[in-house]
Amino acid sequence: MVSIGLMFTVGAVSLNLPDGPGSLTRRLCAALREGIQTGRLAPDSALPPSRSLASEIGCSRWVVTEAYGQLVTEGYLIATTGSATRVRGTATGFPTGAAHQLAPPPRPRFDLTPGVPDLAAFPRSRWAEAYRQAVLDLPNDLLAGRALISTSAARTTLTDFLRRTRQVQEDPSQLSLTTGSTAGMGWLTALLAKLGHTRIAVEDPSWAGLRAVARRGGITPVPIPVDQHGLVVGRLSEHRDVRLALVTPAHQFPVGVALSAARRLELIDWARRVDGLIIEDDYDADFRYDARPVASLQGLAPDRVVLLGSLSKALSPAIELGWLIMPQPLIMALLGLDLDRIVSPSPITVEALAVMIERGWYERHLRAQRLRYRRRRELFVDALAQHLPQTQVTGLAAGLHLPLRLPPGTDAAELVRRGARRELGLVSAERYRIRPLDDPGLVLGFGNLRDSRIDEAVQRLAVATAESVRSPRRRPR
Ligand SMILES: Cc1ncc(COP(=O)(O)O)c(C=O)c1O
Incomplete structure (x- = not known):
């Protein structure tokens, strides 16, 4: 045993x-x-x-x-x-x-880790068929190396797709292929550091992965708060030497709000005024359940926005494929970089994605996932209302996660520990903040939680929450 x-x-x-x-x-x-x-x-x-x-x-x-x-x-x-x-x-x-x-x-049995897509829903047979087709069709020359650029046909297919679904404005020559957003941020940082940037405004809270990449590349993150309209753009002007901003406009991670229309314009205005650049992390924008996905910021200001995208949420991070859409002058500067240092994706993978898109399989998968996640989120919210009525779900009906406010006095770190003992994979909002949070809640991922496990997961969460209430401090006499 x-x-x-x-x-x-x-x-x-x-x-x-x-x-x-x-x-x-x-x-x-x-x-x-x-x-x-x-x-x-x-x-x-x-x-x-x-x-x-x-x-x-x-x-x-x-x-x-x-x-x-x-x-x-x-x-x-x-x-x-x-x-x-x-x-x-x-x-x-x-x-x-x-x-x-x-x-x-x-993975934990009750996987509530934010940002993980439904791993069981990966379209295995479609991807296998697309990959097979790519192997059969790929010209010999492309087997010689990796795909920073790839075939013009595949690039055009992906560009057309992004124009249609994310309303980007681009020419296929502005598209570079990466092994994911994190990798894309790595090159971009190298390039921007070479162009003299030393600081970058980042959302506080935000995912630490991209911030860490910037820091490793010599560009220091400068935290800017987020409110219910997204990044508080007005605070950027307090930092005169900052000309870069990294944002998640479609669905702020982890707060779960969209950057409001007024703030979008204000942000673009700021970038023009300081001759700066906005990096748009478009990580889960395909998934919006209450409305159509918000169009990309890049489409509004293609001269000022770099869009970072990948298949990590839509398919799986294991595919290792992403893209960067950059303004033309940056592309020229990129070509001046030491390209040998850049790890690009396999041309076969790129061609396979193009096959998925051309045959309509990728969009069909996105549609099916949108329905699945929407239903899963509803079940999750209902179970929380039933078993944990003292908590509050915040943020939009979108993406693969929801922020949860905990009952006053709950120790979120303790809750994460108690949850682990009950096979719950939990993450405290504390993990994403730069400046201290008064009352950190949880950031709950529902992407990889089977529908049939939601109720039990939330019941376990309720028990762990009840166990994690701090004992009231004794008043000094
Ligand atoms: C907000 C956010 N942006 C970017 C990424 C990075 O994605 P990729 O796997 O493409 O590097 C993640 C991954 O979890 C994320 O949560």
């Missing part, structure tokens, strides 16, 4: 402390070591203070300090006086990369 053991959490990752032979210290070491080897505990991620991990596991603090000490000796962890013990970074030579790819982490 497989022993389930005890679940515990390190950040947002839940690990299993197996029952069985060996001292608790040895078993804790093994659980953490395995988390690091499989890449689930990312390089540089901080481990919880020994006191809080000990209280979560229900052991003495000494067990945790011993385990941390052992893993420092083995080279898996780094301890620095006065700051958290961390997983050793890849830069220092720890070989996490290969292990990470070999052993993808199992």
Whole structure:
């Protein structure tokens, strides 16, 4: 019989402390070591203070300090006086990369992680057929390399599609193919840093992935708040040296609002005034359930907006395909970059997408997903109203996530930990903020949660929420 053991959490990752032979210290070491080897505990991620991990596991603090000490000796962890013990970074030579790819982490049974599409709905047979067709049709010359540009036919197909569905204004020559938005942001950052940019306005809160890419490329993120109309554009002028802004206009991540019409115009005005650029992260714009998807900002100001898109939400991040639409002058500058450093997608993948689009399969998939997600979101909202009436869903009926306000006094971090023990994959809004939040709620993903599991997931969430209410502080006498 497989022993389930005890679940515990390190950040947002839940690990299993197996029952069985060996001292608790040895078993804790093994659980953490395995988390690091499989890449689930990312390089540089901080481990919880020994006191809080000990209280979560229900052991003495000494067990945790011993385990941390052992893993420092083995080279898996780094301890620095006065700051958290961390997983050793890849830069220092720890070989996490290969292990990470070999052993993808199992998804939680009740997967409420934001941003994950319905993995069971991936159109396997259509994609396989499109891929087969692409392999048969691809000219020999294109087998020589990767596809920064790809065939003109495939580029025209994708360009026409984006014009139709996202109302972009572009010529196929403005389209570059990437392995995803994060990769696209990497090139763009290299290019913008070369052109002299050192700071970029980012939404606070926002997804940390793209911000981190900018920072690694030498461009410092400058947080700008978000309200119910999206980015508070008026605050940009407080930062005179900022001429770049990274935004999610169609569906702000994670707040879930759309950038209002007035703010869109104000933002474009700002970009023109400062001779700057807006980077539009169009990550889940295909999915709007109460209205038609909001058209891209790029279509309003193609000279000032770079659009970042990918198949990650619509199909799967595993396809590793995305695109960048850039104003012409940037394309010229891109060609001056060291192109060898750019990782482009496979031309076969690009051709396969073109086949999917030409045969109408991609749009059919999007339509089916829109219906599926809309229904799933409704079921989810209904279950929350029934089992957790003291919470409040905010944001638009769109995308793959919904922000949830928790009852006053709920400790969101504790809720994430308690949820992990109940096989819920939860993320606190805290993860996305730059400046502290007063009352972080949760950001709940519903994309990869089966309809049949919604009710049980929400019931488990209700129990974990009730357990995570902070005890009221005693008033000083
Ligand atoms: C808001 C947001 N933007 C961009 C991305 C990156 O997508 P990609 O997989 O194309 O790099 C994500 C991925 O989760 C996201 O949540």
